Structure formats: structure tokens, C-alpha cells
Amino acid sequence: MDTYLVGGAVRDELLGIPVKDRDWVVVGASPEDMLAQGYRQVGADFPVFLHPQTNEEYALARTERKQGHGYHGFVVYSAPDVTLEEDLRRRDLTINAMARDADNQLVDPFNGHQDLTDRWLRHVSPAFAEDPLRILRTARFAARFAPKGFRVADETMALMRQMVADGEVNHLVPERVWQEVQRALQEQAPTVFFEVLQACNALAVLIPELDESRLATALAALRCISAKADATDTRLAALLSPLPARQAEHRAQAMKAPNECQQLVRLTTRCREQLGTLPADTGACAEDLLQLLELTDAWRKPERFDRLIGVLGCVVERRQAPILEQLQQAANTTAQVNARELMAQGHKGKALGQAIRQERLRRIQALLPTH
Structure with a gap:
């Protein structure tokens, strides 16, 4: 039974960013092994456990196989024979597919450290295409790390365009889309999120009202308010401000935005x-x-x-x-x-x-x- 620190904690530590949350992967263990050591199971779809002292999340190494559309269309396999590399291979971007072992040595089978150095957001494997939510996550990481010079790799952008063309984005449920939009609106460069979605043609599916005739105005308003305020409702209202009031209200509602966001969108466009x-x-x-x-x-x-x-x-x-x-x-x-x-x-x-x-x-x- 081996334990590895994985994902964002490793990435942020290498970038010199304060680590907020730490996630762990356990290789060579069963749920029974974890429970015997005092961990508390919390995952319903796959085995995730809380450490008895730190309450940090420890997930058993797992693989995923696509069997349907959208975010939930996966069969998860978790067993002691799943390797760390197999677990890391299912992740979205190479910079999120690194780990540190018990001796603090970097485990980097997909060259994430090099992409971190070169400032590339690159998909780990063709399995990226199996989850359309990864398009939004990639755009969100682009918004977060744009001030550090990160950009989406050409081959990843091409894959995202193909996913949109194949209709994968149409299967995303509004609640999951809103979660990513809300997080993106809080990033350092939120306009980059929508620019990436536009570049891969996903914006026309997710927020079709923001066509080319309105997008530049919307992003200018978002850029302006982001320099002054960080509240989600203000940033969403600025983004949708070029739309006619009825269209803006309909889009905020269709996105499942919270009531306070919908209200400020309505007032902004009407005023x-x-x-x-x-x-x-x-x-x-x-x-x-x-x-x-x-x-x-x-x-x-x-x-x-x-x-x-x-x-x-x-x-x-x-x-x-x-x-x-x-x-x-x-x-x-x-x-x-x-x-x-x-x-x-x-x-x-x-x-x-x-x-x-x-x-x-x-x-x-x-x-x-x-x-």
C-alpha cells in the first residue's frame, strides 16, 4: 500500500503557489484496508476516504471507461492492481497528472513538469475527449494561469474543437456548466475562459447569445468590472450586459445561476x-x-x-x-x-x-x- 500526493497540490507547489488543498491517491489497497486503518469512506461512485486525523481526501487508484454521454457516462474500476500511472493517465492535463511519493520524489510519467516550465496546457491522453467537462476545466485553467503565460496547446485545442463538432458539449447539464462558469468568473483573467471557449467553438453551444457581434463588448465589460470587483453577480451581469434584457434574463436562468446573479443581470440590462x-x-x-x-x-x-x-x-x-x-x-x-x-x-x-x-x-x- 503506497500513498502519493497528486494533482493540484503538486502543480501549485512547483509553481510556487500556496497549496490550499491536498489530494492523495492510494495504490495497492482495498476499501477494507482503508476502513481497517480508521479512514471514513465518503465516495459513492468510487472509493474516496477521509483521513482519520487530517480529514484530507484519499482516493483508491482507479481507471475510467466511457460508456455513455456527458459527465456521468463512465464505468469506474478501482482495485489494488491499478497502478499510479494508470490513475494519472485518466486525468485531464499533464500539469495535473504529477505526483509525489513518500520520499517527496516527483513522479511525472506524462512530462507535466516540462509543460509547467514551458507554460502549456496539454491533455494527457486521447481519453480527454471522453469527458466534455474537460473543455471547460481547460478554459478555466487558462483563465487562472494566463497571467503566468500559460496557453492551450495546439493539439489540445484541436481535440476540443473535435469534441464540440461531435456534439459532446450538448450533453453537459446546466448545473455542471454553471459550476465551471462560476469558478472561471473568479479567476485572475476571467475573460480568457470565454476566449478559449470561443476558440474551440464551445461558446456558441453554451452561451449562443454571445456571438461575434457582442463578444468583444461583453469581454470589455467583464475586464472592466474584474479590475474593480470580484463578486460573481457583478461579473456575470457585466458579461451578459450587451444582450437585450429578455435574452440576458433567459440566459442567466438557463445557466441555473443563483437568484442574486439573475437579479443583477436583469437590473443591469434593464437599466x-x-x-x-x-x-x-x-x-x-x-x-x-x-x-x-x-x-x-x-x-x-x-x-x-x-x-x-x-x-x-x-x-x-x-x-x-x-x-x-x-x-x-x-x-x-x-x-x-x-x-x-x-x-x-x-x-x-x-x-x-x-x-x-x-x-x-x-x-x-x-x-x-x-x-
């Missing part, structure tokens, strides 16, 4: 459309600004409104920037309207709501220059 109708030369009137604040629920959701303003700053045309500044000022001054004071003046019920709105409108009008 962008409304701002586009306002005259840039004279600016917005008080009623326009108040309606936008009502649309965004700015008073009850001030933190979301702040994130929305950040996204809109990366989305609207330069000539609309003054209106966006007015909207922020309007939000600040109307937030100070005190309903209790109006109630003390005798307003109640429907009349109270009308009084609150009139006071908000009055305060916005006081901000604006007279024309």
Missing part, C-alpha cells in the same frame, strides 16, 4: 436600456431618476444598488456617465427621506406612500441644474 433612452445633452429629469431608483429597489437593497452602479459604470456609453453620477447622487439624497417624520405630519396608508415619493422627487429635483 442600460432605460439609460440609453435618456438625452445625454440635457441629462435625466427627476422623474426619470426616481423611476430608475424604484426599478432597482435602491432603498431596500442598497448594497446591491452599489454593485449595480459599479457594473453600469463598465457598461454604459461614456456620454451617459453624467447621468449615472446623477443616479448615484439621487440614491444618496433619497435614502435620507424619513417616513416617521411624514407620519408625524399626519400621512398614513396610501397617502403616506405618495408623500414619501413626492419628498424623494423633491430632493432629486433640488440636485439637478435648471434648464
Whole structure:
């Protein structure tokens, strides 16, 4: 029974990146052997165990054989006779197919260390084509390591294109796609993720609305917001901002994005459309600004409104920037309207709501220059 540190921990250590999680592979053991040593089994599809002291994951060496479409179309074989090299061969990229033995010696049967040095993202074997999720993972690693000069190897890009042409990407379920998109949006260079998907033709399957006429604008907005904010909802809203509101809402829903992401996408695209109708030369009137604040629920959701303003700053045309500044000022001054004071003046019920709105409108009008 031999234990090896594998995958991302080995890769990141060689890159000089702090190692967050450590995964282990055990060769020459059975589930009974692991349980006898106090490990707790947690894997349902294949044997994965938690170390009794560290709670780190230890997986028995395994192989996989394709038998259907999509992410779950595999038969897993795990037994004491599976070798470390066989286990590493089933992995996606050579830089993720390295291990360290008990003596801390590097085990590198697929030249991952050389690809790490040369900054290549290269598939380990033709078995890469059996799992379409690996296209998204490769694009995500490209987004993570782009600042370090990594790029997808030509032969891997060619294989990814062939997988798309064979229809493999069509079998991915939205939940798995969203997991990868969400992670990619948090990477150092999230735009690279979508550029890689575009290069291998997968973007047209996964987010068909972002065609060539819109992609450059979408990536510019994403690049802009990524320099200012790291929240997933802001980055997704920026990405989908060039789409018509209905299309953007439909895509966010189809991607199974969380509700807060869908809401910010909806508000971003609707506000962008409304701002586009306002005259840039004279600016917005008080009623326009108040309606936008009502649309965004700015008073009850001030933190979301702040994130929305950040996204809109990366989305609207330069000539609309003054209106966006007015909207922020309007939000600040109307937030100070005190309903209790109006109630003390005798307003109640429907009349109270009308009084609150009139006071908000009055305060916005006081901000604006007279024309």
C-alpha cells in the first residue's frame, strides 16, 4: 500500500503557489484496508476516504471507461492492481497528472513538469475527449494561469474543437456548466475562459447569445468590472450586459445561476436600456431618476444598488456617465427621506406612500441644474 500526493497540490507547489488543498491517491489497497486503518469512506461512485486525523481526501487508484454521454457516462474500476500511472493517465492535463511519493520524489510519467516550465496546457491522453467537462476545466485553467503565460496547446485545442463538432458539449447539464462558469468568473483573467471557449467553438453551444457581434463588448465589460470587483453577480451581469434584457434574463436562468446573479443581470440590462433612452445633452429629469431608483429597489437593497452602479459604470456609453453620477447622487439624497417624520405630519396608508415619493422627487429635483 503506497500513498502519493497528486494533482493540484503538486502543480501549485512547483509553481510556487500556496497549496490550499491536498489530494492523495492510494495504490495497492482495498476499501477494507482503508476502513481497517480508521479512514471514513465518503465516495459513492468510487472509493474516496477521509483521513482519520487530517480529514484530507484519499482516493483508491482507479481507471475510467466511457460508456455513455456527458459527465456521468463512465464505468469506474478501482482495485489494488491499478497502478499510479494508470490513475494519472485518466486525468485531464499533464500539469495535473504529477505526483509525489513518500520520499517527496516527483513522479511525472506524462512530462507535466516540462509543460509547467514551458507554460502549456496539454491533455494527457486521447481519453480527454471522453469527458466534455474537460473543455471547460481547460478554459478555466487558462483563465487562472494566463497571467503566468500559460496557453492551450495546439493539439489540445484541436481535440476540443473535435469534441464540440461531435456534439459532446450538448450533453453537459446546466448545473455542471454553471459550476465551471462560476469558478472561471473568479479567476485572475476571467475573460480568457470565454476566449478559449470561443476558440474551440464551445461558446456558441453554451452561451449562443454571445456571438461575434457582442463578444468583444461583453469581454470589455467583464475586464472592466474584474479590475474593480470580484463578486460573481457583478461579473456575470457585466458579461451578459450587451444582450437585450429578455435574452440576458433567459440566459442567466438557463445557466441555473443563483437568484442574486439573475437579479443583477436583469437590473443591469434593464437599466442600460432605460439609460440609453435618456438625452445625454440635457441629462435625466427627476422623474426619470426616481423611476430608475424604484426599478432597482435602491432603498431596500442598497448594497446591491452599489454593485449595480459599479457594473453600469463598465457598461454604459461614456456620454451617459453624467447621468449615472446623477443616479448615484439621487440614491444618496433619497435614502435620507424619513417616513416617521411624514407620519408625524399626519400621512398614513396610501397617502403616506405618495408623500414619501413626492419628498424623494423633491430632493432629486433640488440636485439637478435648471434648464
